[in-house]
Amino acid sequence: MSENAAKAANPVVAIIGFGTAGVNAAIALRRAGFAGVVRVFSDIDTLPYSPILTSYYAGGEKTLEECFPWSAEQLAELDLDFVQEGPVERLDVEGHKVYTREGGYPYDKCVIATGATPMCYGFPQVEGDGGYEPLVMRTLENAERLKSVLEDESCERVLVSGASMVALKTLEACLNRGKRVTLVGMNPHVLDFNAVPQAAERFERGLEGYGVELRLGMTVKAVKRIPREGGLRDWQLEVTFSNGDVDCFDEISVSHGMKSNLDFIEADTLEIDRALVVDDYMRTSNPDVYAAGDVAQGLELISGQKRIVGIWKNAAVQGAVAGTAIAAELAGGEPSPDQAHPGAFGMNTIAVKDMLFISAGTMEVTPERTMEVRENDEMLVIYIFEGDAYSEGTGGSKRRLVGFNLVSEHDEAGSRAYDTGAMLTLRIEAGCK
Amino acid sequence: MGLLERSDAYWKFTGQCTQCGHCTQACSSLTAADMTLGDIAQALLEAERNSASSDELAANIAQNGQLVQAVRGCFFCTSCKNTCFAHNDVCDLIYNARVDFRKLGLIPRETYTSVLVDEQWDIFTAYRAIHGIGYADLTRHVDTDVAPADTDFDVAFFPGCSLAAYGPELTREIFAAVEELGGKTTMLDSCCGSSLRSAGFFDRAEALCDKNSRELADSKAKQLVCVCPGCANDMKRALARTGVDVEVVSLAAFLNAHGFKPKKPLPETPLCISKSCQDRDGTYLEDTCEALGIDAEVPTIFHGCCGAGGAVSAFDPDRQAQQADEKLSFAPDGSTVVTMCPTCTYTYAYRMMSNPRNIVNKHYAELLFESQFDWNLVFYQLNSMWYGEYGAWLAQVFA
Numbered sequence: 084m085s086e087n088a089a090k091a092a093n094p095v096v097a098i099i100g101f102g103t104a105g106v107n108a109a110i111a112l113r114r115a116g117f118a119g120v121v122r123v124f125s126d127i128d129t130l131p132y133s134p135i136l137t138s139y140y141a142g143g144e145k146t147l148e149e150c151f152p153w154s155a156e157q158l159a160e161l162d163l164d165f166v167q168e169g170p171v172e173r174l175d176v177e178g179h180k181v182y183t184r185e186g187g188y189p190y191d192k193c194v195i196a197t198g199a200t201p202m203c204y205g206f207p208q209v210e211g212d213g214g215y216e217p218l219v220m221r222t223l224e225n226a227e228r229l230k231s232v233l234e235d236e237s238c239e240r241v242l243v244s245g246a247s248m249v250a251l252k253t254l255e256a257c258l259n260r261g262k263r264v265t266l267v268g269m270n271p272h273v274l275d276f277n278a279v280p281q282a283a284e285r286f287e288r289g290l291e292g293y294g295v296e297l298r299l300g301m302t303v304k305a306v307k308r309i310p311r312e313g314g315l316r317d318w319q320l321e322v323t324f325s326n327g328d329v330d331c332f333d334e335i336s337v338s339h340g341m342k343s344n345l346d347f348i349e350a351d352t353l354e355i356d357r358a359l360v361v362d363d364y365m366r367t368s369n370p371d372v373y374a375a376g377d378v379a380q381g382l383e384l385i386s387g388q389k390r391i392v393g394i395w396k397n398a399a400v401q402g403a404v405a406g407t408a409i410a411a412e413l414a415g416g417e418p419s420p421d422q423a424h425p426g427a428f429g430m431n432t433i434a435v436k437d438m439l440f441i442s443a444g445t446m447e448v449t450p451e452r453t454m455e456v457r458e459n460d461e462m463l464v465i466y467i468f469e470g471d472a473y474s475e476g477t478g479g480s481k482r483r484l485v486g487f488n489l490v491s492e493h494d495e496a497g498s499r500a501y502d503t504g505a506m507l508t509l510r511i512e513a514g515c516k
Numbered sequence: 517m518g519l520l521e522r523s524d525a526y527w528k529f530t531g532q533c534t535q536c537g538h539c540t541q542a543c544s545s546l547t548a549a550d551m552t553l554g555d556i557a558q559a560l561l562e563a564e565r566n567s568a569s570s571d572e573l574a575a576n577i578a579q580n581g582q583l584v585q586a587v588r589g590c591f592f593c594t595s596c597k598n599t600c601f602a603h604n605d606v607c608d609l610i611y612n613a614r615v616d617f618r619k620l621g622l623i624p625r626e627t628y629t630s631v632l633v634d635e636q637w638d639i640f641t642a643y644r645a646i647h648g649i650g651y652a653d654l655t656r657h658v659d660t661d662v663a664p665a666d667t668d669f670d671v672a673f674f675p676g677c678s679l680a681a682y683g684p685e686l687t688r689e690i691f692a693a694v695e696e697l698g699g700k701t702t703m704l705d706s707c708c709g710s711s712l713r714s715a716g717f718f719d720r721a722e723a724l725c726d727k728n729s730r731e732l733a734d735s736k737a738k739q740l741v742c743v744c745p746g747c748a749n750d751m752k753r754a755l756a757r758t759g760v761d762v763e764v765v766s767l768a769a770f771l772n773a774h775g776f777k778p779k780k781p782l783p784e785t786p787l788c789i790s791k792s793c794q795d796r797d798g799t800y801l802e803d804t805c806e807a808l809g810i811d812a813e814v815p816t817i818f819h820g821c822c823g824a825g826g827a828v829s830a831f832d833p834d835r836q837a838q839q840a841d842e843k844l845s846f847a848p849d850g851s852t853v854v855t856m857c858p859t860c861t862y863t864y865a866y867r868m869m870s871n872p873r874n875i876v877n878k879h880y881a882e883l884l885f886e887s888q889f890d891w892n893l894v895f896y897q898l899n900s901m902w903y904g905e906y907g908a909w910l911a912q913v914f915a
Binding site for chain 2: 145394459
């Protein structure tokens with residue numbers, strides 16, 4: 084049998100990374116009837132977990148067992164061939180091989196689903212004897228460390244550096260464990276690019292109501308580990324802020340953005356912008372290599388541009404699209420248009436204690452866009468519209484909703500706030516069609 | 517194919533669910549079952565894995581009381597989806613689960629025989645036949661004893677089952693207004709099939725809507741005016757599926773667009789809008805407020821379903837009553853609760869017969885037009901038809 088015939092008889096799909104995008108690619112391959120080898124390259128030794136739940140775990144709201152959305156029995160049904168030889172070191176696109184420290188594995192099609200890593204951009208090296216690595220939040224390992232320090236009674240004060248969703252979930256975990264928390268952010272407001280200032284301000288008032296100290300519009304200039312006199316531990320972290328203030332903390336968590344995990348891709352082998360640029364079927368610039376999740380730059384519906392939409396649901400859908408498309412191609416056909424990725428836009432919901440923030444779409448207020456505010460005691464809603472004003476209720480809207488922020492002091496499941504968030508998200512979606 | 521016909525949907529759902537548990541808190545059924553939506557999908561797949569035959573699978577599922585509660589206790593109100601960080605599609609999951617449940621015999625036949633709305637007789641057509649309610653003169657695109665089929669209509673009016681059966685005068689008054697404002701009008705005297713979906717007949721529900729679409733195409737109507745948001749949603753999907761280019765609008769939006777003036781002043785009691793859970797994006801709520809000439813910030817009851825959705829009454833009547841009570845509990849004493857869907861109006865009226873409240877229950881069309889529902893008469897007639905001369909026939913037809 085020729086090599087080509089052998090490959091055709093038993094094709095191999097490599098999936099690099101086994102988070103939600105990777106798992107969904109595997110599910111889609113099998114559900115589409117792909118009977119060949121699905122070889123998963125994973126550098127974790129647990130079941131795939133939900134990074135959304137890791138902060139809940141650290142904060143004591145979830146058990147470890149609850150962090151794993153897929154059971155071992157369910158994954159076993161997918162009949163996957165696992166390669167756990169550490170991180171993938173190189174992808175030979177031309178030679179169709181995935182290299183680990185142990186050697187190369189051939190593939191016919193490959194899905195890159197390696198996710199992203201939290202970064203500490205701009206955070207200074209900690210000085211002083213003993214050293215200190217700031218906490219970060221993404222992996223289960225990160226969560227275990229955060230949980231451990233939050234359970235440690237000697238940790239009384241935590242500094243959270245960064246004001247993104249991840250930073251705020253870390254902050255909530257700290258609050259849930261009864262810690263005193265200070266948040267420092269370089270922007271004037273929390274929630275970074277997800278909120279307009281008015282919405283962020285109402286959220287900030289809520290945080291302050293829970294005793295959170297906000298240090299916004301500044302950064303951490305220096306950190307030094309110094310001896311501590313009194314207290315439950317014999318050291319602390321002396322932090323100098325960019326405005327010259329100095330304060331001491333027991334632990335520091337840093338959430339300064341994410342970086343797609345693409346170090347194993349050799350230069351000029353695949354088109355990379357901020358991440359791997361993909362088409363509607365998650366194909367990269369090489370037709371046999373696909374990408375999904377935080378490593379993929381696919382269609383963002385509001386802008387019409389290719390962007391990373393780094394949310395769980397998008398990773399899941401992209402993974403499924405990649406798996407379905409690969410199955411179709413390896414069966415000798417083409418994926419159908421209704422199997423293409425429909426595009427996505429950012430949508431985030433975060434609750435810190437009872438402070439609820441929901442957003443979707445864009446918060447960029449360009450000259451073509453207008454912002455409207457509706458605020459009452461129950462909630463604040465900020466709408467971003469694009470296009471001309473329209474006549475209410477005629478069904479002949481000439482402008483479309485492209486983004487919104489919602490802030491409420493009441494995080495009640497099933498409430499009007501959640502209904503409103505869902506309604507507005509649907510309107511953005513409808514406007515994109 | 518495995519033992520579960522719809523396992524693709526469960527696999528898809530398990531792939532997309534983070535298992536955060538937020539949905540459980542948003543729904544009394546999920547809370548009672550102590551399950552997330554992802555748990556439902558996982559449990560179905562696990563039952564399939566552990567079963568060698570359909571009978572064994574049915575027994576395994578039936579033994580899982582939590583799973584049965586979660587699947588059959590769903591109102592399709594999407595409160596869980598609204599709370600889901602990923603906005604995962606609960607309807608897709610539960611409708612598929614209902615299909616498998618029915619095929620496995622887990623939805624008793626007697627719970628749905630009277631709502632098979634694609635058959636000649638269902639509870640609505642039987643009620644209408646027994647009480648002499650018909651619209652042969654308004655369904656002008658259909659060949660009838662009254663007149664041959666006409667075509668080239670401007671508008672088709674879709675009152676939906678509850679309005680057509682229980683409010684014949686109101687139906688006719690609305691039809692007349694639609695024709696006066698919108699031009700040549702016919703009436704689509706059919707159902708959107710929601711009760712079929714709830715009973716696990718997903719394909720038959722789609723087929724019914726597709727049939728409606730073809731009727732619309734033949735009528736050449738340019739607009740379909742729906743009273744109920746749920747009917748409108750289903751017909752929008754069917755029209756898209758069948759490639760029929762007809763604009764679907766809510767009655768309120770239609771009236772607003774044509775400058776309709778209410779036939780009478782609003783009641784002096786404070787109004788409280790009961791948002792239909794089928795009004796997924798809130799546009800019907802806005803249109804309704806505009807039609808009534810009230811501010812969109814008027815007190816509004818959200819909090820999911822009125823209790824009528826998902827055929828929960830056939831599974832757990834107490835829960836249906838509790839749901840109606842919960843929604844009505846948000847209405848201020850002495851207010852007029854304004855519903856957007858005639859089935860919500862029916863459900864509240866039914867509930868308030870046994871649990872009276874100091875509120876008035878009105879569909880918004882009752883505030884815009886002269887004709888009103890007479891719920892005392894409707895419930896008397898609904899009840900009495902089982903015992904009168906038609907009792908035996910009904911028992912036979914719905915056996």
